[in-house]
Amino acid sequence: MMHFYCDIETYSGVDIKKAGLYKYAQSPDFEILMAAWALDNDPVHITEDPTAHGVEGSFLGWLTSEDVLVHAYNAVFEWYCLCQYMKRIGYPHDPEALLRRMRCTMAHGLYCGYPAGLSAIGEAIGLPQEKKKLGVGMSLIRTFCVPQKPSKANGGRTRTLPHHEPEKWNLFKSYCVQDVVAEREIERRLSPWPLPEREQQLWELDCRMNALGVKIDQQMVDGALACGSEIHEELMHEAVAISGLPNPKSVLQLTKWLNEELDEEVDGELTDLRKDTVSDLLAKGVSSDAATRMLELRQQLGKTSTKKYDAMAAAVCDDGRVRGLLQYYGANRTGRYAGRLVQIHNLPKNHMETLSFARELVRSRNLDMLRLMYSSVPDTLSQLIRTAFIPEDGHHYLIADFSAIEARVIAWLAGEQWRLDVFATHGKIYEASAEQMFHLPPGSVQKGSPERQKGKVAELALGYGGSSGALIAMGALDMGLTEDELPDIVARWRVASPRIVALWHDLEDTALEVMRTGLSLKIYGLLRLERESSPQTAQDFLTITLPVGRKLFYPHPFLAPGKFGNDALHYMGVAQGSKKWSTIPTFGGKLVENVVQAIARDCLAEVLLRLNAAGYRTVFHVHDEAVVEHPADALPDILSMMAESIPWAPGLLLKGDGFVSDFYKKE
Secondary structure (H helix, E strand, O other): OEEEEEEEEEEOOOOHHHHHHHHHHHOOOOEEEEEEEEEOOOOOEEEOOOOOEEOOEEHHHHHOOOOEEEEEOOHHHHHHHHHHHHHHHOOOOOHHHHHHHEEEHHHHHHHOOOOOOHHHHHHHHOOOHHHOOOOOHHHHHHHHOOOOOOOOOOOOOOOOOOOOOHHHHHHHHHHHHHHHHHHHHHHHHHOOOOOOHHHHHHHHHHHHHHHHOEEEOHHHHHHHHHHHHHHHHHHHHHHHHHHOOOOOOOHHHHHHHHHHHHOOOOOOOOOOOOHHHHHHHHHHOOOOHHHHHHHHHHHHHHHOOOHHHHHHHHHEOOOOEEOOOEEEEEEOOOOEEEEOOOOHHHOOOOOOOOHHHHHHHHHOOOHHHHHHHOOOHHHHHHHOOHHHEOOOOOOEEEEEEEOOHHHHHHHHHHOOHHHHHHHHOOOOHHHHHHHHHOOOOOOOOOOOOHHHHHHHHHHHHOOOOOOHHHHHHOOOOOOOOOHHHHHHHHHHHHHHOHHHHHHHHHHHHHHHHHHHHOOOEEEOOOEEEEEEEEOOOOEEEEEEEOOOOOEEEEEOOEEEEOOOOOEEEEEEEEOOOOOOEEEEEOOHHHHHHHHHHHHHHHHHHHHHHHHHHOOOEEEEEEOOEEEEEEOOOOHHHHHHHHHOOOOOOOOOOOOEEEEEEOOOOOO
């Protein structure tokens, strides 16, 4: 098949950053301004009419030809926009057939460990200047692709058309052409490491899932926004009355006021008002009633944010569904998915037993009853965010997730037999871990015992080489443990899990050996580490081939002294804090974390493919949980799919837990 590289520039009155691609392209004023394309290595063509025939035929003619693979950067944008456009003008097309021929250069780059964004990957991959994306793009997009604010300078117009700015328009066409040049060169450089066919299937499934979308309870979203606004106004009014501050939400203003109010009552001077700082002050207690109330108001105002509800309201399409909530390969170190728009991967948890009742109060905007029934209306609204997602009429949500997936994967990978025995029987890993750590008889540790708390926090924090700091980050001190106890917990957990500890060292030693010798080495019969490079494309990676066959990529790896002066693996990646392309050091525990989370992701992917093949509609998934919209209670069938053995992971024991609900929640 021939390769068809393309890029389009579009206009819509909808803000794509707030509303997302799908509402953007569904807008009545959406249109395609220009399209650039090239066949194989031919020169790039540009047209302002995708249906017009040129020397090489029409853009849409090639796009819909079964003889080409269609390449685009962030190809879901081209796919959905072009399908909307062709539907609107009556051009014959098959969205599903086109999707199967689409190849996403962004997905390919993420798979190979590079950042998202055509400009960012161009820099990271080392494109020469003549192949890079032009840097004037955002200015041109603001000029031609979005509505304009009327002014005297622009003659009162609400939109800039080509004849208004002909020189900029010609530059815009050059920009569009250069995008095709850049994406084609990126694809050429990554071609020695193609996206596996299974990953292509998962990318297509992600596109379908995002296009299907998730229904929201519009009445509840509207009620939450109304109640939240009124409560916020009341709390702000009270905070101003107590403190006299013009903006009591200002950290600078409030810390100054609190320092004056409390004087020498706190050790040193307050410098921040983070969540834990405020909680600690309230727990210790202060003598000033005004300061106490201001701290309480600070907590409540922190929960009055309606950003999630605002995001739902901004992104909902005319049919009541929000689309585009998932990002394929959003975490490109492991391949895990990420959230977009509403950010479903970090929704507040719900602990209330009266969710249904609270939902109805919010839907009816019964703020008086909410105040009467619940100690904190902001906290109630926060816990209800999940429940704004609802199934289609006549359907239910079948919500299922893997039980202790990472603990199961690391035990299987390391061959930690006592853990495998636990998962083959009762599955109570926190209790069993405590029994191993403290040499207690099987079955002696029960829920609520202090040993179980220690076993739980150890299991959550220590699997990837962490120490006392990891326990603290996981909330060990909040559980009532003291810092003096933590080193002993670390030592006991490591003694009880020698195969996992060995896995950290073995994986790190193997990576160092591969870097020093260039050998391809297999570890534990499940992972293969290699140094892979291509002189023709100037790309260089350390790769870890996972049991499913896909690879984890560590771009441009090298050895350099680590934290303790010994040789340590370094590579180029997007730093977690700065979000910039920079050098990242790593170690055995972190490599194990990458591998375990990647395999857990592949287990979820296996279930998503099974659900799709069985005809179930998965509307979204969060971490290790799948949410299926279905008219009947088919939960046993879904849980059976989750527990079914995986051909590429023999001996990995998986289990699914789940429930049926008429709205999304955590059980």
